[in-house]
Amino acid sequence: MSYDISTLRKFVSPEIVFGAGSRRSVANFASNFGARHVFLVSDPGVVAAGWVAEVETLLVEAGLRCTTFTAVSPNPKVDEVMAGAELYRASECDVIVAIGGGSPMDCAKGIGIVASHGRSILEFEGVDTIRNPSPPLILIPTTAGTSADVSQFAIISDPNRRFKFSIISKAVVPDVSLIDPEVTETMDAYLTACTGVDALVHAIEAFVSTGSGPLTDTHALEAIRLINGNLEALVANPSNPVLREQIMLASMQAGLAFSNAILGAVHAMSHSLGGFLDLPHGLCNALLLEHVVAYNFPSAEDRFRRVAEAMAIDTRSMNGAQVKARLMTRIIELKKTVGLEARLKELGVTTSDIPYLSGYALKDPCILTNPRKSSLRDVQVVYEEAL
Ligand SMILES: NC(=O)c1ccc[n+]([C@@H]2O[C@H](COP(=O)([O-])OP(=O)(O)OC[C@H]3O[C@@H](n4cnc5c(N)ncnc54)[C@H](O)[C@@H]3O)[C@@H](O)[C@H]2O)c1
Numbered sequence: 001m002s003y004d005i006s007t008l009r010k011f012v013s014p015e016i017v018f019g020a021g022s023r024r025s026v027a028n029f030a031s032n033f034g035a036r037h038v039f040l041v042s043d044p045g046v047v048a049a050g051w052v053a054e055v056e057t058l059l060v061e062a063g064l065r066c067t068t069f070t071a072v073s074p075n076p077k078v079d080e081v082m083a084g085a086e087l088y089r090a091s092e093c094d095v096i097v098a099i100g101g102g103s104p105m106d107c108a109k110g111i112g113i114v115a116s117h118g119r120s121i122l123e124f125e126g127v128d129t130i131r132n133p134s135p136p137l138i139l140i141p142t143t144a145g146t147s148a149d150v151s152q153f154a155i156i157s158d159p160n161r162r163f164k165f166s167i168i169s170k171a172v173v174p175d176v177s178l179i180d181p182e183v184t185e186t187m188d189a190y191l192t193a194c195t196g197v198d199a200l201v202h203a204i205e206a207f208v209s210t211g212s213g214p215l216t217d218t219h220a221l222e223a224i225r226l227i228n229g230n231l232e233a234l235v236a237n238p239s240n241p242v243l244r245e246q247i248m249l250a251s252m253q254a255g256l257a258f259s260n261a262i263l264g265a266v267h268a269m270s271h272s273l274g275g276f277l278d279l280p281h282g283l284c285n286a287l288l289l290e291h292v293v294a295y296n297f298p299s300a301e302d303r304f305r306r307v308a309e310a311m312a313i314d315t316r317s318m319n320g321a322q323v324k325a326r327l328m329t330r331i332i333e334l335k336k337t338v339g340l341e342a343r344l345k346e347l348g349v350t351t352s353d354i355p356y357l358s359g360y361a362l363k364d365p366c367i368l369t370n371p372r373k374s375s376l377r378d379v380q381v382v383y384e385e386a387l
């Protein structure tokens with residue numbers, strides 16, 4: 001019997017332990033993988049927040065050796081991955097743990113790939129390029145977030161091309177994700193806003209993606225509902241543990257959705273922007289979001305109606321134009337309340353940069369699942385509108 005392969009959907013996820021204190025089981029999981037010498041990846045901000053020392057102590061108290069690598073910058077660079085992989089090899093480590101936001105987690109994924117292939121990370125750009133299994137990988141996210149800890153993506157920045165490239169494979173889904181809302185309590189309000197809006201964009205893009213389906217839709221809609229209902233309150237009160245947990249849960253659900261349904265033009269355009277100007281990923285997404293929604297709306301009106309409903313908009317008596325207007329208003333209002341109102345030109349983007357940015361955005365794999373087919377000119381116009 002024949003079947004239409006384009007209608008099939010798959011769902012990949014790591015083993016997840018969710019809840020306050022879950023990070024404390026890190027040594028247990030590492031030991032279960034047979035670890036003797038753990039390679040711990042993080043960055044200076046997460047060290048300063050105190051989370052790295054805690055994990056080191058937990059590992060050492062369990063009788064494990066630990067080599068720590070924290071030379072990772074936001075938008076992790078090719079050289080950082082290669083330096084980490086060299087230290088991993090020289091230290092004869094056998095399990096990788098990362099604690100941090102998307103940057104250390106993606107760097108750790110890259111280190112695992114290089115360690116198991118012995119080649120440059122640049123050779124693994126694209127979809128399904130990985131042949132050898134990576135060392136066991138345990139991720140502890142400290143932002144909410146990129147959800148790199150549940151995703152099939154690793155995003156690495158190549159300064160030579162001023163471009164962030166994607167590695168997409170189920171081989172970069174970690175073995176274990178310890179999702180502990182407590183570690184997000186040291187994020188300031190601005191970082192909370194940037195990373196929370198990133199999660200909102202993941203959920204919206206996954207829901208309207210051409211790769212969406214019943215396995216991911218419920219996660220995407222629940223993530224939108226949770227972020228719409230809790231992010232503004234959390235940014236006003238960043239130390240509230242209940243709100244932290246709600247946004248961490250939302251981030252995880254958005255991650256499960258986008259990892260499997262893939263993303264769209266916001267991410268394609270924001271990867272290009274983030275690689276070109278080394279800007280915070282969540283901020284890039286935030287500045288592009290409503291412009292891409294306006295562009296995509298006619299191609300996925302029914303899906304956007306459900307996004308609007310998840311954002312607590314009663315659409316029952318509205319026509320398409322009214323739904324679009326209310327959804328745009330709500331997105332702009334949410335961004336304003338959490339303090340993400342800048343325009344691209346305030347970040348240093350100029351009109352003359354747009355052709356370069358657009359060329360790379362069209363090469364990003366996320367553009368393939370955008371609900372509206374995009375030409376070079378389409379992408380240029382959206383950048384111009386966000387300028
Ligand atoms: N792999 C994926 O699926 C995926 C998805 C989306 C984004 N990304 C990538 O993730 C990166 C962005 O990650 P991010 O937004 O999580 O930020 P990040 O990891 O770049 O961290 C930003 C800053 O926040 C600090 N920080 C992180 N957690 C903290 C905490 N709990 N307390 C105090 N400070 C903390 C860090 O030290 C750093 O200075 C980008 O490179 C982006 O492309 C990856």
Ligand SMILES: [Fe+2]
Pocket residue numbers: 146198199202267281285
């Ligand atoms: Fe993202």
